[in-house]
Amino acid sequence: MKASEAKRSLLALGDDRVNEILRAVSKCLVEATPLILEANEEDLARMDPNDPKYDRLRLTADRLAGIAGDMASVATLPSPVGHLLKEWKRPNGMRLRKVSVPFGVVGVIYEARPNVTCDVFSLCLKSGNVCVLKGGSDADRSNRALVEVIHATLRAFGVEPAVCTLLPPDREATAELLVAEGLVDLIIPRGSGALIRYVRDHARVPVIETGAGICHTYFDRDGDLAKGRAIVNNAKTRRVSVCNALDCLLVHQDRLEDLPDLCAPLSESRVLIFADERAYAALAEHYPAELLARATEENFGTEFLDYKMAIRVVDSLDEALRHIARYGSKHSECVVSESAEAIRRFQLEVDAACVYANVSTAFTDGAQFGFGAEIGISTQKLHARGPMALPELTTYKYLIEGDGQIRPK
């Protein structure tokens, strides 16, 4: 596979040169706007405008300028490779260094979002990795137009274009990528749960799963009502389609009478609430009847990705912790409490990538964490957890130097 051989052409490039290339591609993307939008029009013409994917597929001059701007800002970030992570000497005199290095070849499988093509290329180049892109077939013309711009710039800089390899948008290409052991070092699927499950079930190459989030906010006995109301509303309604959106509100039984107040802002966004018995009774005369339903078991542990939310009343912090352990997906969980002890226990015991205290789960995002860029939000624990930025696109190697050391029998 050419992508694997192209790794070598990145080794000697150096961060200054990488940044020059990113700025040049950024500029060329803007200059090529008419061509790229034309290609995008061809993709759009094949899709039903009522399909929810239509808007994500659609490029405009503004959106393209944003994509180009993101690429230019990756050029301003510090390089994640070549860092001396640790250095030590052994009694026999040999010196060990642990240094950060690129993975090599990173495969990303995604759906019809052309912006991902540029994001992945810029983050991979910045971290010294070759990227193998497998985009959705709906966006193929757009992706090819974007990659043509990238390739033209790479050639102008004397870099092997295969460092950014776009695969054909068919099942066979995905299937080959998933079993390319030794050629591909890491695969990151980005998209629907079905895509991610398919990748996980068929890959032999190491995978980082991203995506699914079943997120709770627990309003504690000692929760501040104003904070809780703002956090619940923000976490649920800021953007319902994101993985860190709120799915289930847990309320301490001693605060039942505050529940109508806690939920009041949600009615403005027409959030449909699935409430358990006690929550239903507390909300019945306060929350719009047409937006209030009795919860069934299946409403818990569901990622809604919609203006829908479950509510369960719990007797104690312990019950809240048990609920989250059972139904959560280890993504983003929040406690609203003024009790330092409740916060301490919640943050210790909840097993999730991001555990919030009195902060909206809407912040689970590389840029919001101050990482400057993000290639995805890992939902597993191996290698990277939560927002993945440039350092998460590196691995390390040990360099051992000596003057002829051998190991005794």
Next chain:
Amino acid sequence: MKASEAKRSLLALGDDRVNEILRAVSKCLVEATPLILEANEEDLARMDPNDPKYDRLRLTADRLAGIAGDMASVATLPSPVGHLLKEWKRPNGMRLRKVSVPFGVVGVIYEARPNVTCDVFSLCLKSGNVCVLKGGSDADRSNRALVEVIHATLRAFGVEPAVCTLLPPDREATAELLVAEGLVDLIIPRGSGALIRYVRDHARVPVIETGAGICHTYFDRDGDLAKGRAIVNNAKTRRVSVCNALDCLLVHQDRLEDLPDLCAPLSESRVLIFADERAYAALAEHYPAELLARATEENFGTEFLDYKMAIRVVDSLDEALRHIARYGSKHSECVVSESAEAIRRFQLEVDAACVYANVSTAFTDGAQFGFGAEIGISTQKLHARGPMALPELTTYKYLIEGDGQIRPK
């Protein structure tokens, strides 16, 4: 699965208590020597004493004392959990902390080596992880005897015995473990290439591969003959059954006349050499004829695990690098050279967990690196590379605290 629920009982344990338990188990293992050896005898009775696995399965009072000693020394190591890895504040006032935490449940699949049972338990307990052990059926009686001792001690300390769960030694148990998504956080297979491939091909749970190593030593134009001779002999013959043993010697063409000298010590260990044309000619009148064969293509890229070694003559450092990129397994690679520039290029360009300069590859081992313990040698790049010790048995979580921060639209 009980193992998954048992996680909670480790959360509040604390490192002092963990160390007490490890020391107590260590003591009990020695006290239970007669019982354990009796169980081990039953296993041995079912195996042909000529089977190479026989010796690995066999326990003696001395070996058991060694296993117990290793467990006690894990108790002296620093805890890898609860470390503050990073702490920062965002402009909106929210404070972020990145802290090291246990994976949760770690599954280890291994063959008939009862010592692995105790090693894995001690490293997992020390790092706050529940372990699920799937040992080889040949060692089942021994493993059960060891785990009985562990369970008795855990009970005495009021810890849920399921934190050390031994699965039945059948295929079904392995199959269930591999797809226990959400219940098992990480699987580490330890053993033959066939076992590791089986796990990789069938697992849906994240896996760290360990094991296979196709290792080279490159004797450069500027290599020191005395160092090279010692390193080649040590890397090849110290223990031929280990993954970091030397498989292929690459020699710069300008040093062909030194080849007989470089290989001389190997004949004492009766190492069979598969030499390419030029190497064969150089060795023909110096190396024992019955131990010298002409190399075929299949001798390169082979992990011998035996008193066998390939030799290829290369025209340049570049050719050596290309050979290693093509045939190596990214495990342990060595350059013997007095040229700082050759060493620099070799260490930069060779993509391997451990890249040695003038040091035998025999040192790829947690204890030799000064890690104090090792759960395996990772051959992949995701999460951990090379020798894996206690820190590699942890992941992290982000703890975010504030006073009601919400994210603007």
